[in-house]
Amino acid sequence: MEQQLEKTTPINDITKITTLKNKLQKIHQDIYRKRREINRLTENINKTEKLLYETCSHKWIRDRSDDGAYGSSWYVCAICSLDKD
Ligand SMILES: [Zn+2]
Numbered sequence: 565m566e567q568q569l570e571k572t573t574p575i576n577d578i579t580k581i582t583t584l585k586n587k588l589q590k591i592h593q594d595i596y597r598k599r600r601e602i603n604r605l606t607e608n609i610n611k612t613e614k615l616l617y618e619t620c621s622h623k624w625i626r627d628r629s630d631d632g633a634y635g636s637s638w639y640v641c642a643i644c645s646l647d648k649d
Pocket residue numbers: 620621622623641642643644645646
């Protein structure tokens with residue numbers, strides 16, 4: 565069965581398959597690099613937010629988007645715009 569499949573696969577298709585496999589591998593590598601970059605940026609956001617949170621003395625106000633019936637109570641700082649945890 566396997567031999568039969570090999571026989572019916574033309575040589576130019578093998579070349580195409582190799583090209584597509586390589587392309588796929590490059591896309592996977594690209595995703596891996598971008599994920600690492602996103603993780604690095606997310607870490608940077610967290611550090612910056614933490615620093616901002618510690619630097620501001622905060623003036624908590626009720627978030628306006630919280631007016632709906634389904635909104636849970638949440639506050640946002642009028643000075644630094646961070647959410648109250
Ligand atoms: Zn603040």
